[in-house]
Amino acid sequence: MTAAITCAILAGGAATRLGGRDKGLELLGGRPLVAWVLAAEGLRPAEPATLERVLIVANRNLRAYGHHAETISDTLPGHRGPLAGIAAALAACASPWLLTVPVDCPIPPVDLAERLCAAATAGGPAVVAHDGERRQPLFALYASGLAGAAAVAAAQGLGVHAWQTAIGAREVDFSASRVHFGNLNTAEDFAAFDEHLRKRS
Template sequence: MIGRPAITAAILAGGAGLRLGGRDKGLEPLAGTPLVEHVLAALHGVDALLIVANRNHDAYSRYARTVADAAVDRHGPLAGIAAACAACDTPWLLTVPVDCPDPPGDLAERLLRGALLHDAQAVVAHDGTTRQPLFALYRRELAGAAAAAAAAAQGVWSWQDAIGARELDFADRGQQFQNLNTPDDFLPHAARTRFRG
């Protein structure tokens, strides 16, 4: 997109990894490579990178500038989105979760095109079956609204509804929104069948 506004991509890596025994999901190896590296390799059409993590900052900072949630008692994805918005230096912020190793390569481009077409301050991917609330694009100016909603323990989905986020159709990429949650998901066979099958 010629002359398009700049986008910062934020990888949300602040989860507790409970189904992995508390291990940091983004640093778990998939096919011998930390999961976060798969996500980074799949990101296209962005101008800057952020990682939102609440532990292992030294490990994540090897890949990109790393920020934490604003307060330790504000866990959850919306707190991560708020922290990323506050740290964003570009007009737009793209969010993706660290547990999805193969997000659509045209995610940023399509979301931005939809945002500009609909004059929306936030757009979110829909995989043809359901909204994918962590795959979204926001105007940087939403930082304050995100922080207030996170402080009130609001969920991402309801906050997106409150700010009038538009859903964009990604049914043609539906398989690419699947994520890894359990140790079995990280096995080579499981990874091949889930993401490339």
């Protein structure tokens, strides 16, 4: 792929298993979780494709997120889930393609963008990672022309997985990188990752 991409970090979740705290701003190894995702090599495609813009999609603490990257919010009323965030990112995307990743996965596969971009050259409106056991619907690459379809589906209450199936998204095998799709949902998850970092340092 020779086109430029925009990356959207989806940070609009309710974080119910974390007591409602904003996961992306929780500290991990001394810095906010969103900073880990922003620094991840996996967000950057291989040449000649380029990453031209990064967005954070959030529903609260927009000013705090704005210290890290350009931040936008969902446009649909109520908490419509991650598809609403994807729809907002697609609407704001001026690149031909939009890469999405969740904010609660600090170290996504290093070749995530590279391999999704390569798979997209085979055609179709979207490609999505599969970890060998299940689809990882928030790790995906979409043609930006899907903005309208995503907004309609989100307004109808459709989930991301179901919408991807409806539009014919193709799965890309990331079974060799399954561990990198692990996300942080609870205080115990954050503590365990912090301990892992301390042991590595």
